[in-house]
Amino acid sequence: MRKRITVLGFFSEDIGLTCFFKTNYRALLADGYEFNIINIANYRPARELKHFGNYYEVPFYFTDIKDKHFLRKRRAFNHQLHQVYRECLLNSDVIHLYLNMLCDPVSIVYARRLGFDRVIVHAYSNLEGTMNLTNRQLQKVGRRMAEVYGTDFLAVTQGAADFFFSSRIQRSPRFKLLPDGIAVRKQRYHEEQNIYYRKRYDINENDFVIGNIGRFIDVKNQSFLIDSFNLFQKINPNAKLVLIGDGPKLEEVRQKVYQLHLEGQVIFTGYLENTEEVQNIFDVFAYPAESGGLSLALLHSLANGAKAVVSQRQPAEVQTLGAVTALSIDNPQSWADEFHSLSLETNNRFEQSYNTMNELIEKGYTISTSTKALRKLYGKPQLEDDY
Numbered sequence: 001m002r003k004r005i006t007v008l009g010f011f012s013e014d015i016g017l018t019c020f021f022k023t024n025y026r027a028l029l030a031d032g033y034e035f036n037i038i039n040i041a042n043y044r045p046a047r048e049l050k051h052f053g054n055y056y057e058v059p060f061y062f063t064d065i066k067d068k069h070f071l072r073k074r075r076a077f078n079h080q081l082h083q084v085y086r087e088c089l090l091n092s093d094v095i096h097l098y099l100n101m102l103c104d105p106v107s108i109v110y111a112r113r114l115g116f117d118r119v120i121v122h123a124y125s126n127l128e129g130t131m132n133l134t135n136r137q138l139q140k141v142g143r144r145m146a147e148v149y150g151t152d153f154l155a156v157t158q159g160a161a162d163f164f165f166s167s168r169i170q171r172s173p174r175f176k177l178l179p180d181g182i183a184v185r186k187q188r189y190h191e192e193q194n195i196y197y198r199k200r201y202d203i204n205e206n207d208f209v210i211g212n213i214g215r216f217i218d219v220k221n222q223s224f225l226i227d228s229f230n231l232f233q234k235i236n237p238n239a240k241l242v243l244i245g246d247g248p249k250l251e252e253v254r255q256k257v258y259q260l261h262l263e264g265q266v267i268f269t270g271y272l273e274n275t276e277e278v279q280n281i282f283d284v285f286a287y288p289a290e291s292g293g294l295s296l297a298l299l300h301s302l303a304n305g306a307k308a309v310v311s312q313r314q315p316a317e318v319q320t321l322g323a324v325t326a327l328s329i330d331n332p333q334s335w336a337d338e339f340h341s342l343s344l345e346t347n348n349r350f351e352q353s354y355n356t357m358n359e360l361i362e363k364g365y366t367i368s369t370s371t372k373a374l375r376k377l378y379g380k381p382q383l384e385d386d387y
Contacts, residue, residue, distance in 0.1 A: 003381050004053070006088045006116070008038040008107055009098035009124075010060065011046045014215050014245055014271055016296035017098055017124060018046045020180050020370075025052055027371045032381035036088045038081075040107075043247075044271075056084045078106055085114050093117040094378065100125040100293075102142025102164060103135050105149070112149040120377065121146050122178075123155040123164035126292035129313050130219050139163075152377065154178045157315035159292045176377075179317070180294055181370030184360050187276060187303035189353035194280040201242065201267050203281060208239045208343045211282035211306070213275055213297035214289070216247030221288040221311070223253055224329055228288070230260050231336035236343055241266045242282070244275055275300070282306040284342055287314065288329050294318065303360055305353030307345075309338050317363075323356050 007025075011018045025035065035053035039045050042059040049055055058080045061073035088095070095116045097107055111119045131139065143164065146153075153175040155161035161170055161177065169175055195205075203209060210229060214220045222243060229241045243253070243266065250268070257266045272278060275297065279285075285301035287310045294315055302308055302323055310318065311329045319326040327334050360366070 003094075003378065004034040004036060004092040005378055006036040006038065006092045006095040007098070008040060008095065010041045010100060011037070011039045011049055012041040012215075013044040013046045014247075016180070016294070018049075019296050020182075021049065021052075021098075023183055023367055024181055024371050024374065027367060028374060028378075028381075029053075031375065033378065036092055038084055038088070054088075056087075058084055074104070078110075081107065082110060082114070085110055085116075089115050094120070096120040096122060098122045098124045099164075101127050101131075101135070101139060102146055103138040105142040105145040108146050108149045112151075118151045119149060120152040120154065121150040121164070123153075123160040124293065126157065126159040126163040126315070127219075128159075128163050128292070130290050154377075156180055156294050157292065157317055159315050160294075163292075176373070178370060178373050179364050180296055180299070181367040182296060182299050182303070182360075182365055184303050184357050184366055187279075187300045187353075188357060189305040189349050190277075190280050191349075193277050194349075197278050197281045201269070201281070203240050203242075203267075204238070206238065208236055208283050208339075209242060209281050210239065210284045210286050210339060211242045211244070211279065211301065212286050213244040213279070213301075214287075214295070215245050216243075216249040216253055218249060219290045220247075220249075221290050221329060222249070223256060224288045224332060225286055225335075226253060226256050226260065226262070226266070227332040228286070228335035228339070229266070230262060231333055232339040233262065233265055235336070235340050239265065239339070239343070242269065242278075243267065244269045244272055244278065246271045276304075279304050279306070284309060284339060286335070286339075287311065288335070289313065290329065299360065299365055303353065303357045305347075305349045305356065307342050307347075307352075309335060309342075321356070321363075322359055323352065 009017055037049050037053055038056045040058050040060040045057055061077045095111045153165055153169050155177055233239045257263055279301050282301055285306045285308045287298050292313050292315050308324045310326050312326045
């Protein structure tokens with residue numbers, strides 16, 4: 001009998017977790033593991049994950065307790081999750097929970113109470129700087145519940161670990177840091193794709209391109225990036241800003257671009273499946289996000305040879321990478337000044353890509369590293385009674 005792992009996460013089409021899952025769990029499927037996938041995304045769920053195993057959708061409710069429908073939404077979610085857990089327990093005794101916060105630890109509590117032998121709590125983000133007082137208090141309660149009901153504890157970065165787990169848990173053998181692994185060599189720079197997509201988006205060969213990939217939500221802070229770019233383009237009128245993605249704040253950001261008369265210099269591509277190709281046009285990847293989650297789009301662009309300017313709220317592990325500059329998001333002028341400095345540099349893109357790929361490999365941001373850790377975590381893909 002094959003070992004079947006139940007995996008729960010917010011698997012939307014346009015977020016890094018989904019990319020991580022597809023690249024890493026495809027390798028685990030080839031090893032013989034089987035999966036139940038519980039998708040709690042309430043926005044553009046990545047239904048392509050049906051190809052990875054038994055697939056369930058349990059859309060998560062928003063945790064704003066001031067919402068007049070809060071209790072009804074919460075009860076409906078809990079009931080549906082309870083039913084799905086019961087079904088998954090028929091063929092699985094291990095559940096891996098990829099979580100962004102612990103404001104509602106029901107997915108952890110139910111898993112243990114209903115009978116999963118192992119409940120793996122994976123801290124996948126650090127939202128400390130974006131939470132209101134109520135959610136901070138709920139997060140504290142959730143941390144305690146995770147310690148009681150969880151059996152294994154993982155974190156994508158040290159900041160995520162501190163956001164989720166106590167120092168006691170982090171000192172225990174049940175805890176492990178597990179950086180996201182990407183297909184590093186696949187991200188290498190391709191000059192022909194740079195030329196092709198610059199022509200497609202009407203960008204001149206010598207235009208300085210700043211890129212951003214991400215869902216348009218408050219925490220991604222694209223509005224700040226527009227302010228910074230507005231200041232920069234006054235110094236460098238040949239600059240272009242390419243924004244890839246969509247989301248609830250897209251029209252608001254688009255209106256800001258119109259108000260600043262930047263529509264000729266800011267390009268909205270919408271959601272793209274081929275970002276790994278389009279990223280070849282970026283000279284700089286700008287990421288002023290307000291939270292400290294590890295951005296796979298950032299790692300991809302770095303491996304592709306772009307320089308990166310990120311907020312100081314990004315993981316310390318990212319800020320130490322050679323091609324990364326971390327700045328405060330209190331002052332858009334400092335970002336404009338950094339863009340200007342980078343635009344004056346002369347870089348060999350192939351060499352920059354090669355060097356950064358080697359740095360990422362050395363620091364463990366590879367599929368081979370992360371899948372090796374997952375194999376060790378899950379155990380052998382075949383149960384002993386098969387032999």
